[in-house]
Amino acid sequence: MEIIIQTLMSRHLLCDRTSHCLRAGSSALALALATAAAVGSPASAQEAASPPSSPSAGPAGAASSSQLGEVIVTARRRSEALSKVPISVAALDAGAIQKHTVTQEQDLQRIVPGLTVKTTGSQNQLNYTIRGQTLDAFSGSSPGVLAYVNDVQISSQTANALYDLASIQVLKGPQGTLFGRNATGGAVLYGTTQPGDTYSGRLLVRLGDYRLRHFEAAVDLPLVHDVLAVRVALFDEQQDGYVKNIQGGSTLGDKDVKSGRLTVKWTPTENFSDVTVFQYGNYGGTNLPGQIQSFNPLGSTYRGTPLNATGAAIYGDAALAGAIRQQQALGPYRTALVGGGQPFRSNTRYLENTAVYQVSPDLQFKNIASTSNSHTRTNEILSGSPYSILDLVTPGFAGTYFGISQWSEEAQALGHALDGKLEYIVGAYAASEIDNSFVPVTVGLGMTPPIAAFSWDYRNKDRTQALYTQGTYDLSSILSGLKFTAGVRYTWEQLALTQKSLSPSPNYPRQSTKESKPSWQVGLQYQVLPSTLLYAVNRGSWRSGNFNGTAAPTNNANQFGPETTYDFEVGAKFSGRVAGKPARLNVALYDQIVKNVQRDVYFNVGGVPQSATDNVPQAEIKGVEADGSYRLTDWLTLAGNVAYTEAKYTKPTLTLFGDQITFQDYQDTPKWAGSVSADIDLPTPANWGDMTLHADAYAQTKTYYSSLAYSLIPGTDLPSYYLVNLRYDWRHVFGSQASLGAFAKNVTGEKYYLGGYALGAAIGFNTHIPAAPRMFGVELGYEF
Numbered sequence: 088m089e090i091i092i093q094t095l096m097s098r099h100l101l102c103d104r105t106s107h108c109l110r111a112g113s114s115a116l117a118l119a120l121a122t123a124a125a126v127g128s129p130a131s132a133q134e135a136a137s138p139p140s141s142p143s144a145g146p147a148g149a150a151s152s153s154q155l156g157e158v159i160v161t162a163r164r165r166s167e168a169l170s171k172v173p174i175s176v177a178a179l180d181a182g183a184i185q186k187h188t189v190t191q192e193q194d195l196q197r198i199v200p201g202l203t204v205k206t207t208g209s210q211n212q213l214n215y216t217i218r219g220q221t222l223d224a225f226s227g228s229s230p231g232v233l234a235y236v237n238d239v240q241i242s243s244q245t246a247n248a249l250y251d252l253a254s255i256q257v258l259k260g261p262q263g264t265l266f267g268r269n270a271t272g273g274a275v276l277y278g279t280t281q282p283g284d285t286y287s288g289r290l291l292v293r294l295g296d297y298r299l300r301h302f303e304a305a306v307d308l309p310l311v312h313d314v315l316a317v318r319v320a321l322f323d324e325q326q327d328g329y330v331k332n333i334q335g336g337s338t339l340g341d342k343d344v345k346s347g348r349l350t351v352k353w354t355p356t357e358n359f360s361d362v363t364v365f366q367y368g369n370y371g372g373t374n375l376p377g378q379i380q381s382f383n384p385l386g387s388t389y390r391g392t393p394l395n396a397t398g399a400a401i402y403g404d405a406a407l408a409g410a411i412r413q414q415q416a417l418g419p420y421r422t423a424l425v426g427g428g429q430p431f432r433s434n435t436r437y438l439e440n441t442a443v444y445q446v447s448p449d450l451q452f453k454n455i456a457s458t459s460n461s462h463t464r465t466n467e468i469l470s471g472s473p474y475s476i477l478d479l480v481t482p483g484f485a486g487t488y489f490g491i492s493q494w495s496e497e498a499q500a501l502g503h504a505l506d507g508k509l510e511y512i513v514g515a516y517a518a519s520e521i522d523n524s525f526v527p528v529t530v531g532l533g534m535t536p537p538i539a540a541f542s543w544d545y546r547n548k549d550r551t552q553a554l555y556t557q558g559t560y561d562l563s564s565i566l567s568g569l570k571f572t573a574g575v576r577y578t579w580e581q582l583a584l585t586q587k588s589l590s591p592s593p594n595y596p597r598q599s600t601k602e603s604k605p606s607w608q609v610g611l612q613y614q615v616l617p618s619t620l621l622y623a624v625n626r627g628s629w630r631s632g633n634f635n636g637t638a639a640p641t642n643n644a645n646q647f648g649p650e651t652t653y654d655f656e657v658g659a660k661f662s663g664r665v666a667g668k669p670a671r672l673n674v675a676l677y678d679q680i681v682k683n684v685q686r687d688v689y690f691n692v693g694g695v696p697q698s699a700t701d702n703v704p705q706a707e708i709k710g711v712e713a714d715g716s717y718r719l720t721d722w723l724t725l726a727g728n729v730a731y732t733e734a735k736y737t738k739p740t741l742t743l744f745g746d747q748i749t750f751q752d753y754q755d756t757p758k759w760a761g762s763v764s765a766d767i768d769l770p771t772p773a774n775w776g777d778m779t780l781h782a783d784a785y786a787q788t789k790t791y792y793s794s795l796a797y798s799l800i801p802g803t804d805l806p807s808y809y810l811v812n813l814r815y816d817w818r819h820v821f822g823s824q825a826s827l828g829a830f831a832k833n834v835t836g837e838k839y840y841l842g843g844y845a846l847g848a849a850i851g852f853n854t855h856i857p858a859a860p861r862m863f864g865v866e867l868g869y870e871f
Contacts, residue, residue: 155669155718157662161276162258163557164238164265164512165501170662173572173612173622175259175675175712177202181280184252186766186781188814188830190301191246193841193858195275197762197785197810199257200712201730205755205792205842206856210340210375211245211431211465216755217259218679219708219734220272220652223687224844225526225698227547227584227635227647231272233262237279237364237439238455238497240267242520244463244489245370245433248346251305251320254278259712260677261652263606263628264557264574267495267516271630271652271681281362282316282352283307288871295864297327318350329860330375334423334473340375344368358445366437374429377844377854378414378422379471381802382407389798392746395691398476398851401531401538407852410472419838419857425475425533426468433463450502458494463487469844471854475532477696477846490523511558522547524636525589528696530850539696544589545636553578557608568614572624576606584634584645595640602649604629618663627653630685637698647685647700654679665717672715681706684736686750686794688743689849696849703750703794704738722768729761736794751797755842757807760787776819776826785810792855793845800847805855808839828866836861 158169162176169178177199179189187194192213193204203216207224214222220231233240256276263269288306293299305320328340346368353361383394384404399407413423439457446452466486467479480486495518503510523546531538557574583599586592610624629651638645658675683702690699714728734753741748764783771778786809793803811834817827843855 155662155671155716155724160254160256161238161278162256164499165510168662169673170618170660170671171614171620172660173570173610173620173658174624175656175658175673175677177257177259177714179255181253184249184255185828186779186814186816187783188812188832188864189255190249192249195255195257197783197812200714200728200761201259201710201732202257203755203757203760203790207792207842207844210841210856211370211433211463213246214755215273215275217257217273218677218710219706219732219753219756220270220681221755223685223698223700225635225637225689226685226687226700227633227637227645228650228685228687228700229268229270229549229630229633231270231630233266233268233270233274235267235274235276236437237441238266238276239437239439239457239459239495240493240518241437241459242491242493242522243433243435243461244491245431245435245461247435248322248324248344248368248370249277250303250322250346251280251348252277253280259675260624260654260656260679261606261626261628263578263626264555264576264608265512267497268518268551269576269578269606269628269630271628271650279348279350279364279366280305280318280320282309282318282350284309284313284316289868290870291866291868293864293866295326296862297329299326299862299864300324301326314354316352318348318352320348320350322346328373328375329420329862330857331421332424333417333421334425337373339373339422339424339429341372343371359443361440361442363440364438366435368433368435370431370433370435372431374431374465374467375856376424376429376468377471377856378419378424379407379410380843380853380855381847382411382852383801383847384408389801392799394799394801394851395848396851397530397691397849398474400851401476402474406474407472410474414472419840420860423473424468425470425473426466426478426480429466429468431463431465433461433465435459435461449504449507450500453499453501455497455499456495460492461490463489469846469854471844471852475534476530476852477850478529478532480527480529480532487527488523488525492521494519505560508561509558510560511556513556514554516551516553516555518551520547520549522549523587525587526637530696541591542589543591543637544587544593546585546587547633547636548581548583548585549631549633550581551578555606566613570612570614572608572610572612574608577603578606578629579603580631582631582633584636584640586636586640592640598634598640598643598646600632600634600646602631604649604651616663618661620660621658622660623655623657625653625655627651632685632702633700635687635698635700638700639697645699648683648702650681650683650685650702652679652681661715668720669718670715671717672713674711674713676711678709679707681708684750688748688795688799689846690744691849696846698849699743701741701743703736703741706734706736706738706753708732708734708753708756722770724766725764726766727761727763729759731759732756733758748795749798750794752791752794754791754794754796757787757790761785774822776817776821776823778815778817781814781816783812785812792843793847793853795845795848800845800853802847803843803845803853805840805843808837809835810837810839811835824870826866826868826870828868830864830866832862833858833860 215232258274291303293301302323308317326342328338330339348366437459470476499514526543555576559572562569606628612622632648635645656677661672710732716726762785767780769778793800814830840855
């Protein structure tokens with residue numbers, strides 16, 4: 088991998104002008120194709136997979152041991168081979184999810200090149216980042232990367248239980264023409280498993296470090312043959328947190344999750360099918376908050392501008408410096424935090440229905456309707472130290488509360504026209520989301536009385552309507568294998584913010600605004616050979632502005648505008664043989680411009696910490712991503728991926744509260760990230776069953792959790808790190824339906840951090856959240 092990275096750098100793939108980058112693209116793609124056998128494919132594309140043709144369909148069987156198998160994705164709202172889709176996509180089937188022991192969202196980061204999964208205030212506040220498109224906590228912005236379950240966009244304030252999934256797909260780059268809400272960075276699609284046609288099921292028990300107790304069960308019940316089938320899936324997991332608070336002896340980050348899913352598939356005729364999915368989840372345990380990393384001493388400045396030093400003003404420089412020394416001595420897995428245990432409670436409900444009517448071989452109608460809600464309550468002790476500097480809890484209240492209610496309705500027509508040369512989709516989309524937030528804030532909680540105590544109490548409402556169409560036309564009459572794609576979507580957004588009774592401005596008039604903009608996509612794809620696809624695509628999208636509920640609303644000072652983006656991507660996909668052995672390679676080179684970048688800065692105004700969102704005039708993100716796999720022998724598969732990202736603010740200065748602020752570093756975006764892996768099929772006797780070994784190593788360079796690390800918020804960097812993970816599987820033990828497994832995550836015991844909270848401009852200190860230490864576990868499974 089080092090050779091590839093150095094070679095890519097020497098070719099100057101990442102350049103200053105888009106046109107130059109695109110001209111350099113052909114040499115970059117040729118170089119990457121030449122190294123296909125050396126690097127391999129992302130683990131997500133190693134095994135044959137068939138993610139659902141409908142949103143909740145199940146995976147297909149695996150390929151033979153001597154093949155890599157084709158990967159089927161639904162990135163363009165229809166089932167297609169990954170090697171034929173002219174955009175950058177990573178995909179995992181159920182087998183790959185198990186092989187990589189994907190049990191939480193953060194596990195995806197080490198598998199998918201260019202994806203970052205970060206945390207902020209605690210391990211339950213997660214955000215996906217792709218190609219620099221991220222989200223600041225308490226900003227009021229919509230995410231730059233959206234998560235979908237069975238084609239339905241879902242919002243929540245908790246990490247989710249990943250179980251009984253048929254597929255996970257990660258789409259990179261601006262999204263808007265085909266999926267739900269507009270997004271500037273990409274989409275993560277989770278597909279649940281649909282009912283089978285025979286009575287069958289599976290059980291899985293997992294035990295491991297920190298008293299891990301994990302149970303999964305799923306059963307298919309074909310009630311009426313080929314007409315009505317039901318699948319029931321259950322999930323139960325408990326685990327102690329891996330950080331001990333020496334102030335009180337409690338553990339932080341405990342998990343106690345229970346969830347169940349019911350899927351009903353009704354197929355009354357050959358031309359009509361209806362799938363309904365209902366899921367309930369109950370999430371308990373404790374928060375894992377951040378630990379103090381840095382603070383602003385009294386009198387510190389940046390270019391003559393005083394830095395916020397509220398924490399030092401309350402407790403003194405020596406006390407906070409001592410807290411940092413104490414935390415460093417304790418290490419990441421012990422801490423001394425004020426507040427003791429920090430209970431976390433959340434419950435979620437999700438109901439979705441997908442109806443498909445096949446009018447003719449060339450026309451299909453589809454309707455997707457959903458409703459969901461979630462309720463989350465937690466204490467959030469943000470001080471990161473023995474001192475109660477800033478905490479999201481107010482005397483007399485339980486803590487923060489987030490209530491989210493959503494519904495969506497989408498109707499589509501998919502088909503072929505013009506003698507089959509045109510493949511099209513036409514659709515209409517409508518959705519609503521209401522967020523009720525109660526955020527109590529206390530400065531100096533342990534003092535009598537506290538220095539400040541108040542709450543943000545507000546309701547956000549967002550209604551979306553959109554019309555879209557996209558088509559791909561076959562130009563083989565001009566050049567064999569050439570196709571042209573064009574798509575457009577127009578979206579209308581209505582946004583409103585209401586200050587509720589416990590807000591600092593309880594009687595402030597309701598704020599509202601309307602926004603509307605187009606999204607688009609145009610591209611060419613050329614199937615040079617049956618094994619090789621070249622493509623070029625230009626996309627544009629946007630995410631709406633809004634009102635920040637954790638900022639003073641006076642004179643609409645808490646309003647920010649929409650963010651817009653467009654990109655150019657060229658790529659190549661190879662799925663064939665190299666030296667007679669199956670190989671796969673995907674390469675993408677991109678340049679993305681973002682205007683009015685939505686960024687949040689936590690400020691202190693009149694002694695009141697608040698979150699201010701504004702628009703940085705312009706940024707540019709460009710990079711290269713490559714992944715591939717190579718079946719070296721019948722028993723050994725090598726794989727790997729690499730992502731290089733160069734992100735910068737090209738127009739970095741804005742004025743906030745009368746001060747000019749310059750954004751210099753790009754948060755949540757490592758410059759280099761990548762992984763390598765090997766899968767070994769052990770030579771066991773046939774009557775023993777199948778044994779495999781899997782090993783992977785992931786590494787990334789340093790990141791920042793603030794875009795102001797070199798100005799107003801120093802000390803917000805996270806060091807580079809690497810991870811090594813191992814897994815052993817024994818399937819069909821001695822010909823039975825039983826299976827055994829063992830896994831080890833972070834084998835070398837690397838100490839690293841998942842993210843952080845940049846509070847320096849609001850209260851004068853910053854915290855970072857430790858990632859999991861070395862963990863071992865064993866599994867017992869049974870299929871029937």
